[in-house]
Amino acid sequence: MSETNCHNANQTCWSCPAVEFKGHVDFRACGQAAFRKAAQGQLVVECKRRPEIGYFDPTSITFEHCTEWKKTDNGYLLDGMRVLILGMDGYLGWPLALKLAKLGCKVYGIDNMLRRKLVDDRGAQSVIPIETMEDRVKAANEHLDVEIDFREMDLMDRDSLFAYIKEVQPESIVQFAEIPSAPYSMADVDKACDTIQNNVVGTLGLLFGVRDHAPDASIIKLGTMGEYGSPLTGRPLFEGLFPGDAVLQYKGEEWSLGGELTPRDPVSFYHVSKVQGTFSVYEACKYWWLRSYDVMQGVIYGNQSDELAAHPSLSTRLDIDEWWGTVVNRFVAQAVIGMPLTIYGSGNQLRGYITLKDAMQCITRLIAAPPEPGQYDVVNQVTDVMSVKQIAQTVAKIGAEFGLDTEVQRIENPRVEAEEHPYEVIHDKLKDNFGFASESTFEDEVRGMFQALMQPEAVARINAQESKLFPTTKWSGEVGELKVLETWKPDVPAKEAA
Amino acid sequence: MSETNCHNANQTCWSCPAVEFKGHVDFRACGQAAFRKAAQGQLVVECKRRPEIGYFDPTSITFEHCTEWKKTDNGYLLDGMRVLILGMDGYLGWPLALKLAKLGCKVYGIDNMLRRKLVDDRGAQSVIPIETMEDRVKAANEHLDVEIDFREMDLMDRDSLFAYIKEVQPESIVQFAEIPSAPYSMADVDKACDTIQNNVVGTLGLLFGVRDHAPDASIIKLGTMGEYGSPLTGRPLFEGLFPGDAVLQYKGEEWSLGGELTPRDPVSFYHVSKVQGTFSVYEACKYWWLRSYDVMQGVIYGNQSDELAAHPSLSTRLDIDEWWGTVVNRFVAQAVIGMPLTIYGSGNQLRGYITLKDAMQCITRLIAAPPEPGQYDVVNQVTDVMSVKQIAQTVAKIGAEFGLDTEVQRIENPRVEAEEHPYEVIHDKLKDNFGFASESTFEDEVRGMFQALMQPEAVARINAQESKLFPTTKWSGEVGELKVLETWKPDVPAKEAA
Numbered sequence: 001m002s003e004t005n006c007h008n009a010n011q012t013c014w015s016c017p018a019v020e021f022k023g024h025v026d027f028r029a030c031g032q033a034a035f036r037k038a039a040q041g042q043l044v045v046e047c048k049r050r051p052e053i054g055y056f057d058p059t060s061i062t063f064e065h066c067t068e069w070k071k072t073d074n075g076y077l078l079d080g081m082r083v084l085i086l087g088m089d090g091y092l093g094w095p096l097a098l099k100l101a102k103l104g105c106k107v108y109g110i111d112n113m114l115r116r117k118l119v120d121d122r123g124a125q126s127v128i129p130i131e132t133m134e135d136r137v138k139a140a141n142e143h144l145d146v147e148i149d150f151r152e153m154d155l156m157d158r159d160s161l162f163a164y165i166k167e168v169q170p171e172s173i174v175q176f177a178e179i180p181s182a183p184y185s186m187a188d189v190d191k192a193c194d195t196i197q198n199n200v201v202g203t204l205g206l207l208f209g210v211r212d213h214a215p216d217a218s219i220i221k222l223g224t225m226g227e228y229g230s231p232l233t234g235r236p237l238f239e240g241l242f243p244g245d246a247v248l249q250y251k252g253e254e255w256s257l258g259g260e261l262t263p264r265d266p267v268s269f270y271h272v273s274k275v276q277g278t279f280s281v282y283e284a285c286k287y288w289w290l291r292s293y294d295v296m297q298g299v300i301y302g303n304q305s306d307e308l309a310a311h312p313s314l315s316t317r318l319d320i321d322e323w324w325g326t327v328v329n330r331f332v333a334q335a336v337i338g339m340p341l342t343i344y345g346s347g348n349q350l351r352g353y354i355t356l357k358d359a360m361q362c363i364t365r366l367i368a369a370p371p372e373p374g375q376y377d378v379v380n381q382v383t384d385v386m387s388v389k390q391i392a393q394t395v396a397k398i399g400a401e402f403g404l405d406t407e408v409q410r411i412e413n414p415r416v417e418a419e420e421h422p423y424e425v426i427h428d429k430l431k432d433n434f435g436f437a438s439e440s441t442f443e444d445e446v447r448g449m450f451q452a453l454m455q456p457e458a459v460a461r462i463n464a465q466e467s468k469l470f471p472t473t474k475w476s477g478e479v480g481e482l483k484v485l486e487t488w489k490p491d492v493p494a495k496e497a498a
Numbered sequence: 499m500s501e502t503n504c505h506n507a508n509q510t511c512w513s514c515p516a517v518e519f520k521g522h523v524d525f526r527a528c529g530q531a532a533f534r535k536a537a538q539g540q541l542v543v544e545c546k547r548r549p550e551i552g553y554f555d556p557t558s559i560t561f562e563h564c565t566e567w568k569k570t571d572n573g574y575l576l577d578g579m580r581v582l583i584l585g586m587d588g589y590l591g592w593p594l595a596l597k598l599a600k601l602g603c604k605v606y607g608i609d610n611m612l613r614r615k616l617v618d619d620r621g622a623q624s625v626i627p628i629e630t631m632e633d634r635v636k637a638a639n640e641h642l643d644v645e646i647d648f649r650e651m652d653l654m655d656r657d658s659l660f661a662y663i664k665e666v667q668p669e670s671i672v673q674f675a676e677i678p679s680a681p682y683s684m685a686d687v688d689k690a691c692d693t694i695q696n697n698v699v700g701t702l703g704l705l706f707g708v709r710d711h712a713p714d715a716s717i718i719k720l721g722t723m724g725e726y727g728s729p730l731t732g733r734p735l736f737e738g739l740f741p742g743d744a745v746l747q748y749k750g751e752e753w754s755l756g757g758e759l760t761p762r763d764p765v766s767f768y769h770v771s772k773v774q775g776t777f778s779v780y781e782a783c784k785y786w787w788l789r790s791y792d793v794m795q796g797v798i799y800g801n802q803s804d805e806l807a808a809h810p811s812l813s814t815r816l817d818i819d820e821w822w823g824t825v826v827n828r829f830v831a832q833a834v835i836g837m838p839l840t841i842y843g844s845g846n847q848l849r850g851y852i853t854l855k856d857a858m859q860c861i862t863r864l865i866a867a868p869p870e871p872g873q874y875d876v877v878n879q880v881t882d883v884m885s886v887k888q889i890a891q892t893v894a895k896i897g898a899e900f901g902l903d904t905e906v907q908r909i910e911n912p913r914v915e916a917e918e919h920p921y922e923v924i925h926d927k928l929k930d931n932f933g934f935a936s937e938s939t940f941e942d943e944v945r946g947m948f949q950a951l952m953q954p955e956a957v958a959r960i961n962a963q964e965s966k967l968f969p970t971t972k973w974s975g976e977v978g979e980l981k982v983l984e985t986w987k988p989d990v991p992a993k994e995a996a
Contacts, residue, residue, distance in 0.1 A: 158687060186785075189656060189706035193699050200698060200774065201691050204767065208687035211975060235746055235753035248733055248755070249745040255733035257746070260761035264777065269702065272781055276698065276774035279762065283770055287684075287914045287973050416785045475785050477709060 006064070007435025008075040008369035013058035015291075015370045017171035017216040018049045018068060018078065072103050074361065075368040075435055083367060084168055084217075085109040086155055086206070087176035088148075089116070089133055092222075092300065092359065094316045096174065098307035099360050100367070101146035108168045110161070111177065112154040114198075115317070115324075118184070124321035124468045127333060127453060127461045128303060131313050139313040155202040158209065165213040172367045173210060174220045175203060178277075182226070182268035183414075183473040184323045192269045199273035200280065207284040218370035219292040220363060221281050223274045225352045225382060225425070227296060229265025234422030238262050239429050240278075240294060240378020267417055268475070285376035292375075293366045297359065298352030298382035301328030302445040303452060305357045316356075318452075321468035328353065328391055332449045333462045334469055335399040335406045340487055342470060345413030347389035350423035352382030355440040365434040380427040383438050393490045398446045400492040402454060407489050412482040416475040504562070505933030506573040506867035511556035513789075513868045515669035515714040516547045516566065516576065570601050572859065573866040573933055581865060582666055582715075583607040584653055584704070585674035586646075587614070587631055590720075590798065590857065592814045594672065596805035597858050598865070599644035606666045608659070609675065610652040612696075613815070613822075616682070622819035622966045625831060625951060625959045626801060629811050637811040653700040656707065664711040670865045671708060672718045673701060676775075680724070680766035681912075681971040682821045690767045697771035698778065705782040716868035717790040718861060719779050721772045723850045723880060723923070725794060727763025732920030736760050737927050738776075738792060738876020765915055766973070783874035790873075791864045795857065796850030796880035799826030800943040801950060803855045814854075816950075819966035826851065826889055830947045831960045832967055833897040833904045838985055840968060843911030845887035848921035850880030853938040863932040878925040881936050891988045896944045898990040900952060905987050910980040914973040 013019045021043065045058040049068050063069040069076040083100050087093045088109025101107045111133065119125060131139060137148050149168075153160050155177040165173075178199040179185070185195040203221070210217055228237045238246070244258035261282065266272045284290045303318045319325040320333035331341045354362075362381050371377055389408075396406035413419065430436035452458060462469075471482060511517045519541065543556040547566050561567040567574040581598050585591045586607025599605045609631065617623060629637060635646050647666075651658050653675040663671075676697040677683070683693040701719070708715055726735045736744070742756035759780065764770045782788045801816045817823040818831035829839045852860075860879050869875055887906075894904035911917065928934035950956060969980060 189703055192706065193703055196702055196778075197695065197699050201695050204694055205687055205691055208690065208975075231753075231758060233753045233755075235755070236748065242761075243748070245748065247747040249747055249752075250734065250741070250743065254747075255729075255731045257731075257733070257761070260729060260763070263740075263755070263758035263761065265758070266777060266781060269778070269781070272777050275777050279764060279770050279773050280694075280767070283764060283767070288975070477706075477786070 006071065006075055007365070007433070009062060009064035011063045011369055013045060013047065013061045013066070015372050016078070017218060017370060018047055019045045019058055019216065020048055021045055070104065074103065074364045077103055077105065077368045078171060079104065081105045081172060081367070082168055082170045083107055083172045083174065084165065084170035085174045085176060087111055087178065088150060089113055090176055091317050091319070092356070093176045094136065095305045095308055095356060095360050096363055097148055098140060098144060098146070098314060099305060099364060101140065101148055102144055102307050103364065108149045108170065110151050110153040110155070110164065113152060114179070119319055119321070119324050122321060122323055122468060124319065124324060124465045125461055126317035127320055127458045128315045128318045129457060130315055130317050135313065139311060143311040143314060144307060155206065156198065158205045161206065162209045162213055165209045170214050170217045172218045172220065172370065173214070174363065174367070175206060176222055177202060178222065178273070180270065181323045182270045183471070185270035185273070186268050186475050187473045195270055196273045196276065200276045203277045204280045207280060207290065210290055211284070211288045215288070215290065218367065219281065219290060220366055221277065221292055221294045223278055223294050223296045224271060225296050225298050225380065226267045226271040227264050227275045227278065228262070229267055230350070230418055230421040230423055231265065232418060232421055234424055236424045236426050237380065238426050239380045240296060267415070282376050285374055289374040291371035291373055293371060294376065294378045295363065295366065296378060296380045298354045299326050299328070300354055300356055300359050301326060302356040302440070302449060304440070304445065304448050305360055320462065321465055322471045322473065327388060328395070328446065329449065330469060331392060331395040332446060332453055335395055335404050336450070336453045336459060337462050337466060338404070339466065339469060340407040340409035341392040341395060343388050343392055343408060343410045344415060344471065345410070346419035347392065347410055348387050348420050349417060350385055350387050350421065352380070352385050352425050352427070353442070354381055354383045355445045357440045358383055358438050361439060362430050362434070362436050365430065365436055369434055379429045380425055381430060382425055382427045384442055385423055385425055394443065395446055396490040397492050398443060398450060401447070402450045407487055409484055410486040411471070411484050414471045414474045414482055504569065504573055505863070505931070507560060507562040509561050509867055511543060511545065511559045511564065513870050514576070515716060515868060516545055517543045517556055517714065518546055519543055568602065572601065572862045575601055575603065575866045576669060577602065579603045579670060579865070580666055580668045581605055581670045581672065582663065582668035583672045583674060585609055585676065586648060587611055588674055589815050589817070590854070591674045592634065593803045593806055593854060593858050594861055595646055596638060596642060596812060597803060597862060599638065599646055600642055600805050601862065606647045606668065608649050608651040608653070608662065611650060612677070617817055617819070617822050620819060620821055620966060622817065622822060622963045623959055624815035625818055625956045626813045626816045627955060628813055628815050633811065637809060641809040641812060642805060653704065654696065656703045659704065660707040660711060663707045668712050668715045670716045670718065670868065671712070672861065673704060674720055675700060676720065676771070678768065679821045680768045681969070683768035683771070684766050684973050685971045693768055694771045694774065698774045701775045702778045705778060705788065708788055709782070709786045713786070713788065716865065717779065717788060718864055719775065719790055719792045721776055721792050721794045722769060723794050723796050723878065724765045724769040725762050725773045725776065726760070727765055728848070728916055728919040728921055729763070730916060730919055732922055734922045734924050735878065736924050737878045738794060765913070780874050783872055787872040789869035789871055791869060792874065792876045793861065793864070794876060794878045796852045797824050797826070798852055798854055798857050799824055800854040800938070800947060802938070802943065802946050803858055818960065819963055820969045820971065825886060826893070826944065827947065828967060829890060829893040830944060830951055833893055833902050834948070834951045834957060835960050835964060836902070837964065837967060838905040838907035839890040839893060841886050841890055841906060841908045842913060842969065843908070844917035845890065845908055846885050846918050847915060848883055848885050848919065850878070850883050850923050850925070851940070852879055852881045853943045855938045856881055856936050859937065860928050860932070860934050863928065863934055867932055877927045878923055879928060880923055880925045882940055883921055883923055892941065893944055894988040895990050896941060896948060899945070900948045905985055907982055908984040909969070909982050912969045912972045912980055
């Protein structure tokens, strides 16, 4: 096993959720720096898993030397680590459950099944058929030999949630139980408010539950690169917090900005809800010594992972409609049914992207290397930065390998966003600190999606929701059709054309 | 009238809520700078109040030269300007209603009367008796000769709210309808979630109502200086947005930070809710060309204004308990009943303060000089920066003028906050751009409060809630009494001692 895969070998019990502080160490402070200093050499802990060790200095044992942490492809992982996935029925929740279970974690999950309902309300559907949660859990047992504990439960039902947290005693909690659609959040006041209510109030409630019932669990919070917006100055999009060597200059004086949250400029009320959640988590870590990684995720695409591939009944959902699909997935679906790929505005908008498979690796690595008590950190979870036009071009090109003749269309932009802007994303931490190495490429993933979506059942499912692929939700709140500005057929290399 | 009082004489119809855009000018953009440039010379408007002018260039008429804008002590004010105050029954809402009505505005308001209920639930009460809203409105008519339109209504009841906005067609909307207590928001999960839900979801709903029914109204949003926290580097606390000459330096390169929101570090979930609201308003201005001033208000104290003084039945509430009172008001009440003034922690925490009277002047001046369409701006509404210890010292000193012999006590800090920190507040905009000049001083205001609170009914009301003055709500969620660390009697100049 390479060094990279053991990225967390040198982490110590200081970060381990199995450790319990003994004696009263009042290490609360308002800055992480102050806290780390205060904590030097004063800590005594006991291990909940190995009480026979007695009291000890938590920095004296590394994961590599602890018998409870086991080597895996994603670094050391706490043996039978209890991970609670909120939103387990979703696009990301389900593949993560399978991956973690396969790695030996004890996986628990809740979902209120809202995503299925909302997609259905829209007259859309997953283009890959998915099973009920009951059948999925059975299939996971049958095909992957894993046990997954699932409860249908609403994040907002705090009594049930807290009881479950108390019962499970999770060592890591993954918060995927949010309504994830930008256009949905802009469609009308009720949808905007539901998004904020579910995402912001839901996450806040969760934080109290963690404080009271699992204060040592790491919280993996899903944010989005869209929290940052795209500053026209071209300044770097740091990973959530200004780095220590970022300096503010003003009227001849200088101050370090290190550790302060960078400015945010979210691009829809959905993204606003993510920024709002960021502040709740950031402060809970400060007030209560909770610990969290806030994941600023690029646009996810694809439907592949080793575990999902084990059997069709394990598939995760794949949405392609205007509200619930994301751009790459929608483009592939459009190409499959011969519909032009619809670019909003200039198509020069740059965004960060990552495959489902890589995203699952990232999250797993974050779980495997928990933050220290009180630590709030942010990672930008992105592998490629591409323009929408580039994406359309590549999807058309790969479509040609499958005999598809694809047009691209620019339409009026329904969103309020800069269409020409720099985009300097820093995304070093996952690679440098967590050992992440991409296992999939854009082209291969798109190829895999074409294979999946050209199956007759998928084609039928795309055709059935064709009218939901073209955007209708305008950020302005206006109603009316979006004009097509331009249509063209991308040059596709002759050898690849059908 | 001095120049200062006519600060907005040179503003033009471009900022006036009575103006309606004609023709389709697509001036949406993602940066204010880009927008201002795009708008140069392209705009044609019509005046809703003076349709006889026909179409014209909105920058060609100033408030000074428009017959609809009338000179007042707070600058030019739109004649009979329709102002909607959300949260009119509150500490700030009521005095603002009286002041604006007296200045000739048509004042409308809603309140769900929640503050009265929550204070009552706490076993506390306003130390100054207040009338029902029905009686207040009658008293305003009788003693100030003004008409105020009040409806009991919940901000979350969007159907009623939107209907009222549609009916009133407000030209300015003041959003005071938020739950304003830091300790309340930290007391338990339900109170935290209620705070976020009311403040954040409530404000978001409002924004849609403004977009759809009063898009030209200016939105005065109440934030708090507590959104910023107190960065230990001592960097300036700018007014919400980085100024144009603030520069980010990183790895040898430089970028302007101008116009980006500064980092926030809110000090309780109540303050988190204010930050969250900031993002909703900021984005609504960007998405929809709404216009807003976000007021980062220092801690308000006092109970005086010219209009409130007109008759006792016009009084505004004055809370002094741990949850609903603020520090200065509480200290005066403690001094009155001979209870030691309770300082949390070191007492060296620096904060910005402003009197009720000055705050009302500030808000009025903001209403009188509306933002441009799409403009989001932030002001720091503060006159004095003081430490808690200084405040205790001064309250004790002034108490001595009233024959009171006051002790000061340091107790364990129930909050999570830095107790020693720099605090460089920039608060220039209200003075420089809006003509604000303070009309009251800390000492005079405290003196006025002693006069009011030493009345027998007030004394009885303080005594009745004595047990609610000493803090019990710990940020940590722990339960248990806070230890007294130190008690002393401040030196009071002999001539002032009783």
